[in-house]
Amino acid sequence: MSEPLRVLLVEDEALILMQLEMLLEDAGHLIVGTAMRAEEGVALLLETRPDLVFVDLRLAGDSSGVAVVQSAREIGGITCVFITANSRQLTDELEGAAAVIAKPFSGSVLEDTLAFLEQALRRPPPELAVPHGMRVAPAARESWALMEG
DSSP states (O other): OOSOOEEEEEOSOHHHHHHHHHHHHHTTOEEEEEESSHHHHHHHHHHHOOSEEEEOSEEGGGEEHHHHHHHHHHHOSOEEEEEESOGGGSOTTGGGOSEEEESSOOHHHHHHHHHHHHHHHHSSSOSSOOOTTEEEOHHHHHHTTOOOO
């Protein structure tokens, strides 16, 4: 594995948060912070400058993961992936995120997604195919030089 990804998790469901943390740490990546609300996530973006953010669309306190993604885009150099049961509410552009994974998801979907994202971020274009259960935004598809299909 290349240098570990620095990952921020913005998720208000404790079990999903623990599952993500365990998978990422087992894969050798560094969790730089966790948040349950958008404003906490934005503050951690500024503080930690992660490589990758996994963010739920609907967060605690009626906050939205879209605010986290917008802030990450303003900062620049941060890739966001929505993990949500509300993926149909996202536009084709995924509100600025690179990709979306629909809940519920399996551990194998997360493992495949993480391997794909590591390649996409560290050595594009990724050799792995887009994982089943993951939708990639057109801008990320272009940035990662993914083939259509």
